[in-house]
Amino acid sequence: MVETLAFTARFAAVTAGFAVLHLYLWRRLFRDTTAPGSRWRCVGAIALTVLAAFGVTARFAVPSSLPLWAQAFIGWPGLVWFGAFLYLLGLLVLAEPLRWRLLRRKPAEAPVEAPAEDEAEPTGPTRRQVVSRAIGLSAAAAATAVAGYGLAAAYRTPRLKPVTVALDRLGREFDGYRIAVVGDTHFSAMRGAEYCERVVEQVNRAQADLIAFVGDLASGEADELREATEPLAGLSARDGAYFVAGNAEHYVGADAWHMRVQELGMTPLPNARVELPGFDLAGVNDLIVEQRDIIGEVGPDFEEALGDRDPDRAAILMAHQPRAVDRAVDWGVDLQLSGHTHGGQMWPVHIATRIRDGQVGGLGRYGDTQLYVTNGAGTNGPPMRVGAPSDITVMTLRSKRA
Numbered sequence: 001m002v003e004t005l006a007f008t009a010r011f012a013a014v015t016a017g018f019a020v021l022h023l024y025l026w027r028r029l030f031r032d033t034t035a036p037g038s039r040w041r042c043v044g045a046i047a048l049t050v051l052a053a054f055g056v057t058a059r060f061a062v063p064s065s066l067p068l069w070a071q072a073f074i075g076w077p078g079l080v081w082f083g084a085f086l087y088l089l090g091l092l093v094l095a096e097p098l099r100w101r102l103l104r105r106k107p108a109e110a111p112v113e114a115p116a117e118d119e120a121e122p123t124g125p126t127r128r129q130v131v132s133r134a135i136g137l138s139a140a141a142a143a144t145a146v147a148g149y150g151l152a153a154a155y156r157t158p159r160l161k162p163v164t165v166a167l168d169r170l171g172r173e174f175d176g177y178r179i180a181v182v183g184d185t186h187f188s189a190m191r192g193a194e195y196c197e198r199v200v201e202q203v204n205r206a207q208a209d210l211i212a213f214v215g216d217l218a219s220g221e222a223d224e225l226r227e228a229t230e231p232l233a234g235l236s237a238r239d240g241a242y243f244v245a246g247n248a249e250h251y252v253g254a255d256a257w258h259m260r261v262q263e264l265g266m267t268p269l270p271n272a273r274v275e276l277p278g279f280d281l282a283g284v285n286d287l288i289v290e291q292r293d294i295i296g297e298v299g300p301d302f303e304e305a306l307g308d309r310d311p312d313r314a315a316i317l318m319a320h321q322p323r324a325v326d327r328a329v330d331w332g333v334d335l336q337l338s339g340h341t342h343g344g345q346m347w348p349v350h351i352a353t354r355i356r357d358g359q360v361g362g363l364g365r366y367g368d369t370q371l372y373v374t375n376g377a378g379t380n381g382p383p384m385r386v387g388a389p390s391d392i393t394v395m396t397l398r399s400k401r402a
Helices: 001-031 037-059 068-094 098-102 127-154 195-205 226-234 247-253 253-263 302-306 321-331 352-359
Strands: 158-166 178-182 210-213 241-243 272-275 280-283 315-318 333-336 362-366 369-373 391-401
Touching: 001 037, 001 068, 001 127, 037 068, 037 195, 068 127, 127 210, 158 369, 195 226, 195 391, 210 315, 226 253, 241 280, 247 253, 247 333, 272 302, 280 302, 280 333, 302 321, 315 321, 321 333, 321 362, 321 369
Parallel strands: 158 391, 178 210, 210 241, 280 315, 315 333, 333 369
Antiparallel strands: 178 391, 272 280, 362 369
């Protein structure tokens, strides 16, 4: 009952907010640019209503228990519009001072001649309409261009990003050890087997010694996305592929995803540790379980993953959210591998992401612990990337003992 009320409240709030913002778009793009009674006002109202409906529905139905074809049918127009809408809205809001200034400026006065008796008064667009059309068309063109670029960038094969990290406790014989860090692929109704195949090919191209999958492998339940994730069985690395759950897995049941990745030849590390020849590799469940008090899911347990280990050995921790580093420091972790941020995914969202997660991407240091955050290889929400290219990190470990 409580969950139903919470969902209803969220749905009502999102719908009301979306309606108000789309009314603003209609005023600026159609009402202010046309004369009263223009058919374009009606056309604009219908178009924006349909797009808003797809956007709101996609917000709650992708992913969901709906069939994948239904999620794709709703998701493509809804989520693509959602991304374009954000840029269009932002550009129109930023243009408000310019619009205000142009409308307040008085036009230069010209001598007025009395019209001949047989001449009608000149007609044409008003000053408000001319200014509104110029701003509206410019904003729409810019938003379309950015959204188109972002969509293309989001489905481009992730680049291989080289990174070098030096570890104090890594043995000399393991200097040059290579880890492929992969995360946030978000395989779904909109990002299926074809994209998964390209990711697998790119990971294998790195010829890494180990593959570390740091969560949010898919957006949806394990059983419904079996076909989309089947290519992961082709991952190849000398010391294997390891996986920790992200928030996306915990939302739908992390244990089912642990079983699924095992079927695909990967090793899950749910609050667990393996002792590899060169270092200890540990994994913890995602912080989202604690943050949202998800019933039925097991949260991160650093004691279980890192307790009773040999302190002379280097420790590498896989944890989906960068914020986990606050606890990793206390457990003597040398290096934490994370994702979750998508590098901000859509500029300027990275500002909010930095506030939420502390570190958006790249390598940072917290006491004696280094944290590396990958941009990830997929998207969440709008299928776009602007200013945050997807990547598969090829990390080369260096021993300070060398």
